[in-house]
Amino acid sequence: MSGLRLLACAPTAALRGARFGGDEDLDEGGRKAALALSAFGRGDMWVCAPSRASCETAQALGHTAATEPDLADPDFGHWNGKSLDEVALADPDALKQWLTDPGAAPHGGESLVRIRQRVGEWVDSMARHRVVAVAHPIVVRAALTHALGLPDERLWSLDVAPLSLTRLMWRSGRWNLHFPAAT
Structure with a gap:
């Protein structure tokens, strides 16, 4: 059975x-939290966004992951490096437009x-693979x-925490959200 595990990268100062x-x-x-996770996905292919946080998260879990450019963090243009509060103060209409x-x-x-x-x-190109992908929470939401x-517009209704793991299974020609039994 094919499956995709989406692991949101561990926290950075920017994310916090x-x-x-x-x-x-x-x-x-973030480093301590990633190191504290139990190992998983030993037999799977690992990929990560081309960000330091994503690569360091995979490394903390004992994996060397191939870099996948399509999982890159979004290009935030001239908002890059600014806080949500700074953008809200400087241009609330633009922020509202982006959020809605x-x-x-x-x-x-x-x-x-x-x-x-x-x-x-x-994601669709991974339908026949078993892979763990590490990326920024907004990429996991996407x-x-x-x-x-x-x-x-429902992207914002998905709350993805750092180091959260979401499983998707490919069956019958479509992706299915998979909730495994607790162990």
């Missing part, structure tokens, strides 16, 4: 501070629609939105 973009190392808490219109890109970067398309194409056939 609700900052857009940035390629940072895991912070100390998935096709909008007021920051000059990628729209949510484009992120979902990019990530979704990769993957789930695509796999479950949700409208783009």
